[in-house]
């Protein structure tokens with residue numbers, strides 16, 4: 001089974017799209033406002049089901065343009081956001097607030113029931129009873145899509161391009177044949193996003209651009225934030241600057257997502273080439289969130305997107321019929337010598353063992369030991385072969401912003417820096 005989201009341009013007139021998402025926001029706001037009102041007056045934290053009933057009741061005299069289940073989705077939005085806040089607070093981040101801002105627009109969601117039919121490359125989306133259905137022409141690469149496979153359709157305003165796009169969530173229901181007979185270990189790292197080995201050969205997936213993008217993003221955001229403090233809150237310049245910040249962040253997110261997909265794809269294609277049927281990944285969820293480290297390391301850890309790459313590896317593996325075990329403890333995997341089994345904390349990218357004198361690539365040591373722990377419940381049973389490098393994103397010979405180093409810090413090179421990062 002594989003679930004994928006396809007995105008394509010939306011050609012609805014913008015006022016039609018605006019109206020739909022404004023209506024979704026109106027319902028979302030109503031649920032949120034009622035929730036806080038009841039909490040303020042009576043100290044009662046309304047449950048999701050009750051809030052929905054209450055909203056249905058209050059709203060029964062306001063005719064909505066949306067399909068009944070699109071209304072449900074808008075109502076559920078507030079409690080979904082609360083859930084996220086709960087989860088983040090549970091992880092110890094007390095600064096996360098529960099949603100309280102009213103929205104002007106909100107993504108409209110059609111559940112499977114809201115998709116009326118798909119025929120001849122046209123998808124019909126239901127609105128409220130009595131209203132004409134929306135007709136969405138599918139792009140040619142989605143010609144095969146049918147109603148049963150369509151799990152959800154979303155009308156999303158893309159902040160970066162300032163246009164509406166459709167997101168179609170598809171479950172093709174295909175169970176892929178199990179693939180491969182070997183096991184490989186994967187180490188997700190910060191300098192090199194992924195290293196993989198089956199004990200005989202190794203591959204390090206390198207991506208300087210990903211790090212460069214993160215550094216550039218932090219720098220630029222710091223500078224925008226500094227400018228923001230100079231303007232009066234809510235003034236026109238302040239609002240413009242804030243919009244620019246949002247747009248910039250969305251652009252960065254898109255670039256990052258693209259790179260992460262390519263990295264995960266590289267790992268899976270290596271696994272396929274080496275007939276790997278199971279990938280063991282280190283469990284990094286318990287890694288320090290960066291607290292207590294230096295400021296620089298803290299930023300690195302905070303931006304480290306191992307969560308996303310891990311997710312992408314999992315679903316690309318599932319598509320290829322490769323199993324994934326991501327519960328292997330990472331403890332000491334990067335510190336144990338694959339040759340003599342003694343522990344040593346490596347400095348830099350090369351693991352030089354002080355006990356036996358042998359040298360290995362640090363990330364491959366991690367991957368080999370994860371593999372060893374998965375198969376034998378102990379470390380050091382697999383060698384760490386000399387890796388081959390793969391660069392799924394970096395353009396050869398192109399200077400990334402990270403390489404411009406000192407130069408980039410002076411103002412006149414700002415433009416070059418931006419060009420290099422592709423903005």
Ligand SMILES: [Zn+2]
Pocket residue numbers: 337338339340341342353354355356357358
């Ligand atoms: Zn050793």
